[in-house]
Amino acid sequence: MDARAARAYLKDRRNVLLVAYDGPAAVGFLRGTQLGRLDSSRGQMFLYEIGVLPVARRRGFGRRLVEALLRYCRDRGFQEVFVLTDPRNTAAAGLYRSTGARPETRADRMFVYRLRSTGLAGRRPGSGRPATRNLISRSSDSSRQGRRRDRGGPASTPVGP
Numbered sequence: 001m002d003a004r005a006a007r008a009y010l011k012d013r014r015n016v017l018l019v020a021y022d023g024p025a026a027v028g029f030l031r032g033t034q035l036g037r038l039d040s041s042r043g044q045m046f047l048y049e050i051g052v053l054p055v056a057r058r059r060g061f062g063r064r065l066v067e068a069l070l071r072y073c074r075d076r077g078f079q080e081v082f083v084l085t086d087p088r089n090t091a092a093a094g095l096y097r098s099t100g101a102r103p104e105t106r107a108d109r110m111f112v113y114r115l116r117s118t119g120l121a122g123r124r125p126g127s128g129r130p131a132t133r134n135l136i137s138r139s140s141d142s143s144r145q146g147r148r149r150d151r152g153g154p155a156s157t158p159v160g161p
């Protein structure tokens, strides 16, 4: 990661960055951007990129990153999160399906999570301050058993501009 580019990215409050940790080691990340809309005042999040280090795959980090993003968006009244993928990427498609996304196109190129707001934010998306914050998610519990115990996902520590 280029530190300068990352700082500039985090300055834009529409951008979200989540990092998954296995103890002190960063093992995965997700980034997304809130898009402006013409048809609704409710937010729309584009999950632009997600990656977990090969050594840390199939241990629930990808799922926790997605779930953290979904919580973040629900709490802010977003209407949906969408992601584009290569239909041959079975790991990505499996991850999106197993976390509740539905394919929007026949060839599984686009997956959409339709969200119901938790109303926690207490403000209308699009009004007042920008709805997004930049997050670092930390998770030290990497075991599969731990994942079940910790269904709520990683604690998120807001950082940012």
Ligand SMILES: CC(C)(COP(=O)(O)OP(=O)(O)OC[C@H]1O[C@@H](n2cnc3c(N)ncnc32)[C@H](O)[C@@H]1OP(=O)(O)O)[C@@H](O)C(=O)NCCC(=O)NCCS
Pocket: 048, 049, 050, 051, 052, 053, 056, 057, 058, 059, 060, 061, 062, 063, 064, 085, 089, 090, 091, 092, 094, 095, 096, 098
């Ligand atoms: C896609 C990716 C982020 C998944 O991360 P991960 O931490 O391994 O995923 P998880 O362990 O949380 O898996 C969650 C679910 O996704 C599905 N899944 C994950 N990897 C899978 C694979 N290789 N094949 C099929 N399904 C898979 C499963 O349903 C899995 O649940 P289960 O383990 O209970 O069966 C990871 O494989 C990766 O970094 N790939 C390279 C980058 C990439 O392709 N990113 C997506 C496009 S930008």
